[in-house]
Structures are given as structure tokens and as C-alpha cells.
Amino acid sequence: xxxxxxxxxxxxxxxxxxxxxxxxxxxxxxxxxxxxxxxxxxxxxxxxxxxxxxxxxxxxxxxxxxxxxxxxxxxxxxxxxxxxxxxxxxxxxxx
Amino acid sequence: xxxxxxxxxxxxxxxxxxxxxxxxxxxxxxxxxxxxxxxxxxxxxxxxxxxxxxxxxxxxxxxxxxxxxxxxxxxxxxxxxxxxxxxxxxxxxxxxxxxxxxxxxxxxxxxxxxxxxxxxxxxxxxxxxxxxxxxxxxxxxxxxxxxxxxxxxxxxxxxxxxxxxxxxxxxxxxxxxxxxxxxxxxxxxxxxxxxxxxxxxxxxxxxxxxxxxxxxxxxxxxxxxxxxxxxxxxxxxxxxxxxxxxxxxxxxxxxxxxxxxxxxxxxxxxxxxxxxxxxxxxxxxxxxxxxxxxxxxxxxxxxxxxxxxxxxxxxxxxxxxxxxxxxxxxxxxxxxxxxxxxxxxxxxxxxxxxxxxxxxxxxxxxxxxxxxxxxxxxxxxxxxxxxxxxxxxxxxxxxxxxxxxxxxxxxxxxxxxxxxxxxxxxxxxxxxxxxxxxxxxxxxxxxxxxxxxxxxxxxxxxxxxxxxxxxxxxxxxxxxxxxx
Numbered sequence: 001x002x003x004x005x006x007x008x009x010x011x012x013x014x015x016x017x018x019x020x021x022x023x024x025x026x027x028x029x030x031x032x033x034x035x036x037x038x039x040x041x042x043x044x045x046x047x048x049x050x051x052x053x054x055x056x057x058x059x060x061x062x063x064x065x066x067x068x069x070x071x072x073x074x075x076x077x078x079x080x081x082x083x084x085x086x087x088x089x090x091x092x093x094x095x
Numbered sequence: 096x097x098x099x100x101x102x103x104x105x106x107x108x109x110x111x112x113x114x115x116x117x118x119x120x121x122x123x124x125x126x127x128x129x130x131x132x133x134x135x136x137x138x139x140x141x142x143x144x145x146x147x148x149x150x151x152x153x154x155x156x157x158x159x160x161x162x163x164x165x166x167x168x169x170x171x172x173x174x175x176x177x178x179x180x181x182x183x184x185x186x187x188x189x190x191x192x193x194x195x196x197x198x199x200x201x202x203x204x205x206x207x208x209x210x211x212x213x214x215x216x217x218x219x220x221x222x223x224x225x226x227x228x229x230x231x232x233x234x235x236x237x238x239x240x241x242x243x244x245x246x247x248x249x250x251x252x253x254x255x256x257x258x259x260x261x262x263x264x265x266x267x268x269x270x271x272x273x274x275x276x277x278x279x280x281x282x283x284x285x286x287x288x289x290x291x292x293x294x295x296x297x298x299x300x301x302x303x304x305x306x307x308x309x310x311x312x313x314x315x316x317x318x319x320x321x322x323x324x325x326x327x328x329x330x331x332x333x334x335x336x337x338x339x340x341x342x343x344x345x346x347x348x349x350x351x352x353x354x355x356x357x358x359x360x361x362x363x364x365x366x367x368x369x370x371x372x373x374x375x376x377x378x379x380x381x382x383x384x385x386x387x388x389x390x391x392x393x394x395x396x397x398x399x400x401x402x403x404x405x406x407x408x409x410x411x412x413x414x415x416x417x418x419x420x421x422x423x424x425x426x427x428x429x430x431x432x433x434x435x436x437x438x439x440x441x442x443x444x445x446x447x448x449x450x451x452x453x454x455x456x457x458x459x460x461x462x463x464x465x466x467x468x469x470x471x472x473x474x475x476x477x478x479x480x481x482x483x484x485x486x487x488x489x490x491x492x493x494x495x496x497x498x499x500x501x502x503x504x505x506x507x508x509x510x511x512x513x514x515x516x517x518x519x520x521x522x523x524x525x526x527x528x529x530x531x532x533x534x535x536x537x538x539x540x541x542x543x544x545x546x547x548x549x550x551x552x553x554x555x556x557x558x559x560x561x562x563x564x565x566x567x568x569x570x571x572x573x574x575x576x577x578x579x
Contacts, residue, residue, distance in 0.1 A: 008452070015410060015455040016417075016432075017448050018440030027449065030510050034453055037511045038399040041469050044476070051471035052478060054301055055287045055527020056551065060330055076194050081424035088419050091430050 001035040003028050096121050097257040098574065101166055101314035104260055108155065108165045115148035115155075115165030119209045122167050126211060126258050129578065132239055135252040137172050137230050138180050139212040147209040154207055163321060164207035169259040171250050172213035173220055174200050174305070175294035183296045184216040184228040184246075187416050187423045187442035197294025198326045199263060199305050206321045211259055215249030218444045219413065220270055220298045222246050223516045226507055227446040234503070235278060236575040237541055241500040244274030244516075250308050251278040256578040261309040261318050265295060267302045268401050269495075269520025272532035275308055276495035276544020279534040281561065281571060282308040283315045286551050287527035288333035290319075291326035299408035300331075302401075302524040311571055312533060312561035316341035319554060335552070343559035349383035351560065354488030356391045359519055365498045367538025372494050375535045375545050375564070379492070382563060389484040389491065393476040397522035398514055400477065403457050403470035404525070409447075410454030416442065449510065478526040485550040490560055493519055495532040495544035519546060529554045533561045534570040542570075 003011075005024040008031060012019040019027060073086060082089035096118065099107070107113045123141050130136055144167060151165035175181045175193035177200075182188045196204065203210065217227040225233040225248025233248040235241040236256040243252040247264030251274035254262050264271040266284035275282030283306045290305040297303060307318030319340045326332045355376070360369070376386060418424040418438025425441055428434035443451070457466035484491060497518060506513040523530040528548055535545035545564075549557040565571050 011452045011456050011459075012448075013436075014459065015448075015451045016414075016435040016439050017443070017451060018436035019448070020440075023445070026445075027452065030449055031452060031456070033509070033511050034402060034449070035456070037514075038403050038466070038470075040396060040399045041403070041473055042465075044393075044396060044469075044473055046469060046472035046476070049472040049475055051468055052475035053471060054331065055478065055525075056333075058288075058331070058333075061327070063327070072194070076420075079190075079192055079194060079421045081418065081421075090419055091428050091434055093431055 001039060002032045003035070097125060098579070099260070100311050101163070101260045101309055101317050104166050105163055105317070109160070115151040115209060116145060118165065119144050119148040119167045119211070122211055122259055129256060130258060133234050133236060133252050133256055134231055135215055135233050135249040135256070135258060136169065136212040137182055137184070137215050137249070140179055140210055143179070144209040144211050147207070151207040151209065161206055163317060165209070167209040167211050167259060168203060169211050169214050169250060169253050169262045170200060171216055171247050171262065171264050173216060173265055173296045174263060175296070176200050176210070176213065179213065181213065182229070184218040184230060185443065185447070186229045189229065189423065191422050195294060198291030198328065199295065199322050202321050202324070214253055214262060217246035217248065218447050219296065220246040220265055220267055221409070221446050221450055223269070223273060223513050224506065225249065226503065227444055229444060232503055235500045236578050237279065238500065241502055242277070244277035244500065246270040247308060248274050251275055251280055251282070254280045254308055254310060255575060257574060261307060261314055263305060263322070264308045265303055265305050266524065267298050267405060268524050269517040271306050271308055272495050272520050272530060272544065272546060273517055275532040277500040277542065279542030279570070279573060280308060280310055281312055281315055281531065281533045282306065283319060283531040283554065283557070284523065284529060285319065285323060285554055286333070286529045288331050289323045289554070291329045291332055293326050293328040297412040299405040300412060301408060302405060311565055312531070312558045313341060313344060315531065316344070316558045338555065340555050340558055343555045344562040346559045347383070348379065348560060348563050351384040351490070352488040353379060353384050353386050354389035354484050354491040355386055356389050356394065356484070356491060356493055358391050358394045359493040363497050363518070364494060365538065368494050368498065368543050371536035371538060371543040372545060376492065378564060378567065387488050389488055391480040391484060391522065393473060393480050394522045396473050397477055397525055398518055400470045400473045400525060401521045402453065402514060403466045404474065406450040406454035407457050407467050408454070410451045410458065413447070413451055418442070446510070474525045477522050481526045481528060490557060491548040493546045493548065495519060495546040499538050499541035499543060523548055527551070529557060531557055531561060533564065534573070536570055
């Protein structure tokens, strides 16, 4: 499996990563190496094997649908890059 | 004082031979004078540590001390600490002052343990050498030209150099055991779900597990007694009755069945490592243990399976770092897409970006079945191998790593070569089993780790098997030159 620089650009965009032009070549090479390496999986017969998502087959706990957290918005927003009137600020989305 | 174990320090505190303020001050002075050679700590929290120490001494005076009250520790910088920077080894969180404590941090606070600082680590725990940290690599105290392993490299180096008697770590594919082996200390990865993941910054949620790193098995048990327990804020936390993990330290090993997986003794293992492990096997035979060869036929696939599962989960977990609510934000974003793309592109280092991209690719339309689903199926085969092995044996013994500590820069150019340094540790995470590494000797002056793998919930037995070894050997007492 060999990824082109164009494919790396597309993956990086899907992942919302701004990859510099000069790094595309290294990423294309190392990502291709990793995909080659994991291709060993193809030879394994997994017919009828149930995928394993969790080491211990436990079900998710449920709790009562009631508020459990106090309002700590001001505390959490103290470390935000930009806030105003309790809202997180980002560049204008709608003109 | 710093050559004592946690158990010994706890006894000295109990007997009034030393105060927590004295002990904490002593370790802080060691950090100040010695850590410039190691870079094991990202943040030193001297004032908070001394404040906790004073409170610990006062609690003791009132007769309210617990088993570890006043014993100082360090936390891996992946555990959120209220009011203290929690960087996760990343530029992305260089400015992140956590607004809350992780479950593990709360537990050590309640136990009265002063926190000396936050330890260096591979960025977001992605690495096997501590070289992906935004704060620079950590040097191995046994040879400062070599890596301490990773991702909990700072925790391992700090304990090995006696800058702290114990440290917390996390293990997603070997990140407690591999650095413990490479620095000559003892580390335990508990059964998945034992230790709360609340406030432990997520890498691969179905594999991540916190655990103790210290000099002895007994100390790891004392720390695990503090760390383990149900936490309703972690959806995969185990609901089990409390237990004393050191309850079986003195259980005889006569008749213990120890499995040797033939797949872990093949090519690629350094002859010096093989010799040390053979000697450890002889030691256990003298204690009356029986050895049985077991087969883990799918374990050879654990590294490729891991490098699909872990990046897939990481690409999802790390989507939260978007430059909006906390952490790094790029300068002058021109629109929302630019804000996301540049904040993440500048905030994450190359290895983290690589894994996010592998995961994004493996989860993308058209590839999901071939990669992620296939990996999850083989994961079950790997776990089933262990299930069958544990029908024949009580514990499994193997090397922790194929080689001793490698040189700084030796494996950074080739990610796959770096990934293979975790070839003996990764299968355990995929299966969710408990396992530990303990010092078993040296090869050319560098520590070698022995790995003990247990069945689910069998930490107490593992610690007993390790303790019996440490009663009869001195490898765990060796200190690196210059840090005695």
C-alpha cells in the first residue's frame, strides 16, 4: 500500500490537520510503511469471529436521567482562548 | 533516605523517624539538583507538595493518618491536576491549567500523598522512547545517552533516579512496563477497568489503563490500593469489592504453574535479555514453581492489530482538541476551518499527527471493514489465546522487551521499528489483562525487565509472585551511578 501526497492531503483535511507541503513526503512514506505493516492482518482467517470492542464483556451502566453536575461554566471558560458573555468565540461563520 | 522503598518510608513516618515535610523537602532538593541530567519532570509543584506535607503531618498528629499519608509521589502529566498545568507532553496543552482533578489524583490527595511534580512523557502517550514529548526527551539514568522507554518515561526515570519513591503511569500498549524494564524499576498495568480513567487524558479508550511505578512489587501494591476502585464517572470502571492487593505477598510459590509462551522467546530477542530471563526461570524453579510451555499463536499479530485499533480510537479522542474551548489556538485564524486546521497542525507533533491520520484512514468509508473491523476480530483471537493458556497455568512469564534501552535518536526515523519495541507488551492490552515488569538483571550494564502476565483480576497473585522473586534477589535495589 503506497499513499500519494494527494491522498495524504485528503486524509489530513478529513482529520483537520494543516500539514505543511514540505512534510507531505515524509508523511506519505511513513503512513505507507505503517499501512504495509498492518496488512499482515489480511492473511488471518476471521470467518465467524465476533469483533471485540471491550476486553471484558460488560454492558454500559445506566443512571437516572437527572442533573449530576453543577454549573461551572465561568470556571471552565477561564482557560478558553476567547470568550464573551459566557460564549466561546470563533471566527465569523455566517456573513 | 531516598534509597528507601515506599513501605519503609511509610513505616518511618508512622514511627515518627521522619516528617512528611522533611521527606518532601529532601526529594524536592534532589529534583532540583539532579533532574537537569534527566528532564524527567515537566512541572515541579514544590509549594503544593510542601503544603500537602504539612497537612499530612498535622493529620498524623491528630491520629488520622492512612497507610501512605505523607509519602511523596509524582504524577504522569496525563493525569489532570486542578490548578496545575497538565500538558500531556504536548504543545496543544502547554497552556492548559486543568480545572479539575483526575479520579486517580483525587485518590492520592485523599490518601495524603504530596505531589512533587508532573512527569515528562511521549506526546499524548504516543511513543516508546519519550522522544515525542514537546518538552524534549528524557534521559535514562543508567546511561544518559539512552532512552528511558515510553510513554511513561519521565515517571520511570524519576523513580529509577530516586527523585521520587513512586509514580503514576499509564499503559496503552506497554507504556508502564516497557519504561519500567528499561530503567530497572517495577511497574504494574492492572486489569482494564481497575483504575479510573476519569481525568486521565484519553489516547485509546479501550486499551488505556493507569497503574503504579515504584521500586518494588510491595510498593506497587501499596500504590494500587490507593489507585484502584470503582468510579461512576468512568463508563468502563469495574464494580468490584475492595481488596488488599498485597494480601498474597507471602503466599508460597510451590506448585505454581508458570507458562512460557514460545512465541515470546523467538528471534529478535537480544541474547543478553534471553540469559537474564533464563536465570529468572531457574530462580522460580528453585522456589518450587512448575514451568509449562503455552501457545499464544495470534500474539505475533498484536502489533499490527494495535496500530489499527489505537490510532482509530486516538483519531476520535483527539478530535476534541479544536482550538475553541481550551488548549492551543493558532494566531489570527481567517475562518473556522483555518482555526481547526492550523490549531491542530501546529499544536500536535508529528507522531500524534501520524497516528491521527492512520486512524482517520482506517475508519474512513470503504476501509472500515478491512482495517478496524478486521483488527477487532483478530483482537478477539488474541484474547482467546490467553484464555486458553490460563486454563493450564496461573501466570505467564516472558521478557518485557526484546532489547535493553536503545540510544536516543536510534529509532526516531522509522516509526514501525519503534513500534516493534512493544512487541511483548501489546497483546496484554488488547486482551485487557493485568501484567507487570520487574528488574531481573543486567545486560552490558543496562537493566533487563521480566514480565509477569496474570489472568483477569489477578493482580494480588502477580504481586506475590514478583515479591517472592524480590525477596531472593537484589536487582530491584540497584541504583544508577550518580543517583545513589
